[in-house]
Amino acid sequence: xxxxxxxxxxxxxxxxxxxxxxxxxxxxxxxxxxxxxxxxxxxxxxxxxxxxxxxxxxxxxxxxxxxxxxxxxxxxxxxxxxxxxxxxxxxxxxxxxxxxxxxxxxxxxxxxxxxxxxxxxxxxxxxxxxxxxxxxxxxxxxxxxxxxxxxxxxxxxxxxxxxxxxxxxxxxxxxxxxxxxxxxxxxxxxxxxxxxxxxxxxxxxxxxxxxxxxxxxxxxxxxxxxxxxxxxxxxxxxxxxxxxxxxxxxxxxxxxxxxx
Amino acid sequence: xxxxxxxxxxxxxxxxxxxxxxxxxxxxxxxxxxxxxxxxxxxxxxxxxxxxxxxxxxxxxxxxxxxxxxxxxxxxxxxxxxxxxxxxxxxxxxxxxxxxxxxxxxxxxxxxxxxxxxxxxxxxxxxxxxxxxxxxxxxxxxxxxxxxxxxxxxxxxxxxxxxxxxxxxxxxxxxxxxxxxxxxxxxxxxxxxxxxxxxxxxxxxxxxxxxxxx
Numbered sequence: 001x002x003x004x005x006x007x008x009x010x011x012x013x014x015x016x017x018x019x020x021x022x023x024x025x026x027x028x029x030x031x032x033x034x035x036x037x038x039x040x041x042x043x044x045x046x047x048x049x050x051x052x053x054x055x056x057x058x059x060x061x062x063x064x065x066x067x068x069x070x071x072x073x074x075x076x077x078x079x080x081x082x083x084x085x086x087x088x089x090x091x092x093x094x095x096x097x098x099x100x101x102x103x104x105x106x107x108x109x110x111x112x113x114x115x116x117x118x119x120x121x122x123x124x125x126x127x128x129x130x131x132x133x134x135x136x137x138x139x140x141x142x143x144x145x146x147x148x149x150x151x152x153x154x155x156x157x158x159x160x161x162x163x164x165x166x167x168x169x170x171x172x173x174x175x176x177x178x179x180x181x182x183x184x185x186x187x188x189x190x191x192x193x194x195x196x197x198x199x200x201x202x203x204x205x206x207x208x209x210x211x212x213x214x215x216x217x218x219x220x221x222x223x224x225x226x227x228x229x230x231x232x233x234x235x236x237x238x239x240x241x242x243x244x245x246x247x248x249x250x251x252x253x254x255x256x257x258x259x260x
Numbered sequence: 261x262x263x264x265x266x267x268x269x270x271x272x273x274x275x276x277x278x279x280x281x282x283x284x285x286x287x288x289x290x291x292x293x294x295x296x297x298x299x300x301x302x303x304x305x306x307x308x309x310x311x312x313x314x315x316x317x318x319x320x321x322x323x324x325x326x327x328x329x330x331x332x333x334x335x336x337x338x339x340x341x342x343x344x345x346x347x348x349x350x351x352x353x354x355x356x357x358x359x360x361x362x363x364x365x366x367x368x369x370x371x372x373x374x375x376x377x378x379x380x381x382x383x384x385x386x387x388x389x390x391x392x393x394x395x396x397x398x399x400x401x402x403x404x405x406x407x408x409x410x411x412x413x414x415x416x417x418x419x420x421x422x423x424x425x426x427x428x429x430x431x432x433x434x435x436x437x438x439x440x441x442x443x444x445x446x447x448x449x450x451x452x453x454x455x456x457x458x459x460x461x462x463x464x465x466x467x468x469x470x471x472x473x474x
Contacts, residue, residue, distance in 0.1 A: 017457065157408075159274040159376040160458045201272060201374030247457060 006033065006043045006124075007220040010253040011234035015192060017247040018052075026050030026117075027190050027249040028061035030069045031225055034076040042076045042125045044069045047251045049137060049190040051116035051164060056108075060101060060115025064165055067097045068132075072123050082125035087176040090132050094119075094171055101166065116164040120188050122150075124255075129183040133175040136162040136191040137251075138198060140205045141183055147205040151175040153194055162191070185214060185256040192250025193242065217256040267335075268373040273315040276378040276456035277333055277366055278448070279359050281352075283386035283417075285325035288346040291439055292387060292417060299441030300341035306449035307336035313449070316378075316456035320362055324355035333366050352386060353394035356428070360400050363410055378455055380410040383448065384429070385436075389421035398428045405430040415444065415472075434472040443471035 014025035029047040036042050046065040050057025071093045076082070101115045118135025131139055136153035154163045154173065163173050187210060189197065197209045220226045236242065237250050282296065300321075307313050319339045321331040325348035331339060363380050370377045382401075401412045414429035416422050417436045425433035436444060451466050 155376060158379045160378060195272075195274075199272075200376060201268070203374065 004257050004259050005223055006041065006255055006257045007217055007222050007229075008043075008045070008225045008253065008255045009217050009220070009229040009233045010045075010225065010251075011230050011237055012047075012190075012249065012251040013234055013237035013242075015246065015248040015250065016243060018249055023052065024058045025249050026052060026057040026061055027192065027251040028058070028065045028117075029188075029251050029253055030062075030065035031253070031255075032069050032073055033224060034073045036076055036081065036125060037079045040126050042072075042082055042123060043255065044072045044121070044123050045186065045188050045253050045255060046119065046121045047137065047188045047190055047253055048117045048119050048165075049135065049192070049249065049251070054116040055114040056110055057115070057117055059104070060166070061117040063101055063104065063115065064097055064117050064119050067100045068093060068119060068121050071096055072121075081128075082123055082130055083128040083178070083180060085123065085130045085178060087174075090130070090176055091171050091174065094132075094134070094165060094174060098165060098170070112166050116166045118162060118190070119165050120190070122186050122188060124183050124186065127182050128178065128180045131175070131177045131179075134163055134165050134170050134173070137189055137194065139189075140187045140197070140210055142185050146207050147210045149198065149203075149205050150177060152203060153191060153198070184258050185217075186253075187213065187255075188251075188253040190249065190251040192246050192248035193237075193252060196242065196245050213252075213254055214256055214258075215260070217254045218258050218260045220256075268369075268375050271315055271335070272375065273312075274376040274378065274456075275318050275333075275370060276313075276316045276452055277318045277320070277363065277380040278452055279320045279322065279333075279363060279380065279382045281355050281359050281382065281384040282321065282323045282344065283325065283350060283352070283388060284323040284344050284346050285348055285350040285388055285391075286346055287350075287388050287419070288417075290346075293344055293346045295439040295441040296385070297341070297344055299445040300344075302442050303445035303449055304336055304339050304341050306446055307339075307452065310449075310453045313453040313456050317452045318366075320359075320366075322355055322359045322362070324351050325349055327351055327355045327358050329358065329362065332362065349391040350386065350388045351392040352384075352390035352428075353392045353397040356382075356384065356394070356397035357400060360397075360404060360410070378458070379408065381452070381455070382410055382412045384412070384414045384425075385417060385444075386414075386425070387417040387420050389424050394424070394428060401428055402430055434469055437471060437473040440471045447471055 048061035414433035
């Protein structure tokens with residue numbers, strides 16, 4: 001099935017605690033659309049949350065997002081199929097991404113851990129999709145008339161601990177899932193809004209949030225990223241509804257190929 | 261408690277548990293116990309001034325001489341600082357063991373109710389030396405710190421045996437300057453406020469311990 005083209009709204013917004021500590025926004029996100037061998041679109045979405053304790057976290061987050069997306073782009077560009085992506089291939093991509101960070105670290109005399117960040121990635125073709133997660137945050141996709149998370153956020157025992165792409169456990173603990181079905185919509189978000197959109201006790205997605213966020217994206221006339229909608233999303237993430245509940249950086253990507 | 265979980269349904273915020281282990285042995289009689297009582301009142305007041313800490317910090321209180329659990333974990337709005345009186349000896353070892361057991365129970369309750377939580381803090385304050393065996397307590401503190409199960413802080417007051425405290429606490433024990441309990445509890449409140457709003461991308465800033473003797 002072909003269906004409508006993807007429309008995307010995405011934003012990363014700085015948290016009040018970062019403003020107060022004169023830290024930059026350490027969240028990053030990236031979007032690209034590649035064409036597969038049949039000329040069909042493959043959408044790649046990535047988001048990352050840089051660790052506040054790491055000196056170059058914001059650089060790590062943006063490097064991780066773009067490098068991962070480019071590795072997928074190169075694979076698809078050479079005729080690779082999303083339906084053929086296996087865990088072992090994604091593990092090589094993660095190793096490649098860490099190598100990219102190592103190069104940058106060597107050049108600037110920094111340690112790899114200075115780039116510590118999480119990674120959320122979705123690669124969506126017509127009838128297959130791959131999801132990858134290292135660390136916290138989550139991705140939510142439609143399930144029947146409701147919503148479901150792809151993976152539960154990777155938190156350690158405590159609320160303020162997680163896994164990073166630069167940690168030793170990154171690859172063994174990486175979450176990987178391939179779905180051979182047509183994924184029509186997806187939300188990708190970092191841990192800044194986790195408590196607002198996931199119900200921790202029942203381990204479910206908070207449906208009213210996603211029900212209310214997607215209609216404007218479905219109605220969008222843009223092709224690919226809707227700049228105006230992204231700006232509105234940024235404003236929403238920086239507004240009092242969200243900031244009264246979290247003082248962390250937060251990223252949200254909403255993508256849909258449904259028509260209203 | 262059959263209906264004990266409603267506190268989690270009403271308030272699903274992540275919890276930041278803090279256990280106070282307070283020496284109320286006979287030697288605390290006089291200005292020390294007075295200042296400690298005043299400090300506890302201030303502690304509640306300061307925590308209640310921070311809307312996030314009010315939902316996230318949980319205080320529990322165990323006194324020793326003899327070992328008594330005066331307050332089980334509760335948020336600052338519910339916490340009523342008890343009026344402590346000095347008496348008896350210093351069963352510090354038993355108090356630590358009882359306190360760490362409370363932490364273990366609390367974590368189980370958090371997990372059962374899907375509540376996420378921060379690394380618990382244990383705060384021991386004493387003006388003496390244990391009058392009971394304390395090697396098992398010290399071992400439990402060491403193992404717990406090593407497993408990052410909790411953070412254990414020890415504060416000595418006046419004639420406290422700092423060598424024994426060093427034997428119990430993995431972190432270096434601090435000596436309270438004079439009877440500055442109020443400063444100590446103001447610091448504790450502000451540290452817990454910071455801890456309770458820390459996240460992966462923003463670790464807590466702990467203020468310097470201005471109440472400690474240098």
